[in-house]
Amino acid sequence: MVNGPWGGYSNGRIPTEVLTRIQYQGVNYWVWSTNPADGALDGVYLEPSCAVALLAMLKLYHDQTGDYLPVNEGYRTYDGQVYWKKQDSRNATPGQSNHGWAKAVDMGDTLTLAQYNWIHANGPAFGFTPLGGAFGQYDYIHYDYSGTYNPPTPPAEEEEDMSYSIVPSSDGNIYVCSLVTGINARVGSPYHVGLLQRYKKNNSNDNMLAAEISIVQGYLTAIRP
Numbered sequence: 001m002v003n004g005p006w007g008g009y010s011n012g013r014i015p016t017e018v019l020t021r022i023q024y025q026g027v028n029y030w031v032w033s034t035n036p037a038d039g040a041l042d043g044v045y046l047e048p049s050c051a052v053a054l055l056a057m058l059k060l061y062h063d064q065t066g067d068y069l070p071v072n073e074g075y076r077t078y079d080g081q082v083y084w085k086k087q088d089s090r091n092a093t094p095g096q097s098n099h100g101w102a103k104a105v106d107m108g109d110t111l112t113l114a115q116y117n118w119i120h121a122n123g124p125a126f127g128f129t130p131l132g133g134a135f136g137q138y139d140y141i142h143y144d145y146s147g148t149y150n151p152p153t154p155p156a157e158e159e160e161d162m163s164y165s166i167v168p169s170s171d172g173n174i175y176v177c178s179l180v181t182g183i184n185a186r187v188g189s190p191y192h193v194g195l196l197q198r199y200k201k202n203n204s205n206d207n208m209l210a211a212e213i214s215i216v217q218g219y220l221t222a223i224r225p
């Protein structure tokens with residue numbers, strides 16, 4: 001059982017400053033009450049490692065389906081647990097909800113069967129296991145985080161010598177020429193020449209926009225071996 005106390009906090013008494021507020025399409029916190037005494041929050045907050053795992057799972061779902069999973073609650077305050085116990089006696093006794101450790105999520109209000117099946121199949125790889133009932137039954141949208149997700153380490157950046165020169169040609173065009181491979185590519189516009197010059201001067205992507213770097217990368221790909 002990995003859900004439980006962490007960081008010296010008690011259940012439902014974790015300051016949101018130490019949590020991660022999840023921002024991703026499909027994540028919409030359900031503000032169940034605007035009465036401050038009921039302990040509703042302003043977003044879906046999770047313990048940081050749980051947040052990393054959830055985002056990775058949400059992104060995989062989007063990559064595979066083009067769609068987004070719904071999420072409407074993560075951390076629940078003690079006051080929020082008191083509120084929910086009053087609404088439904090089956091809800092956790094205040095101070096004992098896994099939401100109070102910020103390591104549980106409610107996947108929306110309802111799920112489709114396909115979404116439910118997907119989370120059952122893929123959730124465990126990210127550390128999420130169902131606590132609620134079978135599809136359509138009480139609390140079937142609830143998943144606990146087991147704390148076992150290890151994000152993949154990104155591959156080491158390849159040190160690649162992409163030295164190039166920008167050379168005018170007698171045909172009136174300007175070429176970018178790899179000093180490693182000797183391969184040339186014609187540069188399509190003065191704007192692109194400017195981008196290649198900036199990139200070369202910085203020897204990096206400092207202060208360049210992603211769209212600008214992407215144009216440069218297109219040329220560098222063309223002159224690779």
Ligand SMILES: [Zn+2]
Nearest residue numbers: 105106142143
């Ligand atoms: Zn729940």
